[in-house]
Amino acid sequence: MTAPVHRYTTTCSWSGSTAVGYAAYDRTHAAAADPADTALALSSDPAFGGDPARLNPEQLVVLAASSCQLLSFLAVAARARLDVRDYRDEATATMPEDDKPVRLTEIVLHPHIVLAAGPSEERVRHLVEVAHRECFIANSLATPVRVEPTVEFVG
Template sequence: MVIEHRYAARLRWSGSTGVGYDRYPREHEVVVAGESLRMSSDPHFGGDPASRNPEQLLVMAASSCQLLSFLAVAARARLDVLAYDDDAAGLMTQGDGPAWVELIQLRPRIELAAGSRTDQLQRLVEIAHRECFIARSLRSGMKIEATIVVEGQDVAVVRVADAAAPRVEPQRG
């Protein structure tokens, strides 16, 4: 049996591109689950640095999905996670071809309860990454470097990585 899950968002923009590339407004509103977000493009592309941009939200989605996947995997393994903090980053380079987010790096610091087993942490982080819906939906490369903490001491660093899909070059001719 196939179960469908659908996700909705509403976006609104108004203005005029008739003023040219350097001057049209990039600010727009996105509404998700009744919450409004003020959005713009990255400041390098004429956007407002005080607003969120799609690239930031992509990195946020990947980080949030990895967290939720890890918590589910840990709960099923009877591992008591007390805290999870991530400093996530995305990398987009501009070259001859179209720009895209080539790499998303997640650096979670995961605190486990005292006396926690640490023998399967590599496997659990890998499973969580494989089960993350967002990671499976992206062609961006992903690197996860999880620092595991028990009783205030770093006990392990777990690394998981997959390469980006090949760059898609524009059609010529």
Template structure:
């Protein structure tokens, strides 16, 4: 999403477009739509979750919320690690959001982030675990949600290179 800074506030924009007809009822209209986040030049294809009659080959809003939480944690973590002078070599996440059908109003009740972090040889892993929690506390997206966001991080030290 593009960010503009105006008088002490950051503003983010997103555009959305859908075309069709709901005249034939809930089961008949298309859920496919297009989204964009200017000034990024590429848009993306969206739909509803397949459970709600959407197209499984397109991203849905619930997935995007989980992705936003995951991406924010990554960026917050890289910031605090770099600021602390620590060397992160690789970061992957297998994030998951849960939306129980028996909770009303229907909503994601928990997002679990499972980052796997690879750090440079000689790194103090305990420092990285502390930074994972610091990053979570400063993540803009997690702080914006009422949904519980849990971070279950694994930190590994890169294998030593064999001397030739």
């Protein structure tokens, strides 16, 4: 029996005119991923002429890494019978323009994980590492993804 192959399809669309030159054309575009009902209105990073009120592709990559780690950790924790009560991540990424080709050179996830008392912090940190190894997005990126968790227990 062969393992299933998952396929993902997205659409991006833009219309307007670039005849006004690089500095003036509108970077706003739409993105969707069937079968999800929600479409996104995106732009480029404001440093490249984009609308700061809209998400940009670089932020989406960081969000994808953060979301995948969250989902992977919750799955690992649930299988280990840990009671996770809250998980909040403030992820960061670095993209230096003087390091060619310009790219995200590092993504750092900073999850703050709150759990019911019971497991040791060492066990939780081990499961964070397991989740990181199982994270589909981190495994798909050439950019290194680092996870620096803080762990808190509540009674």
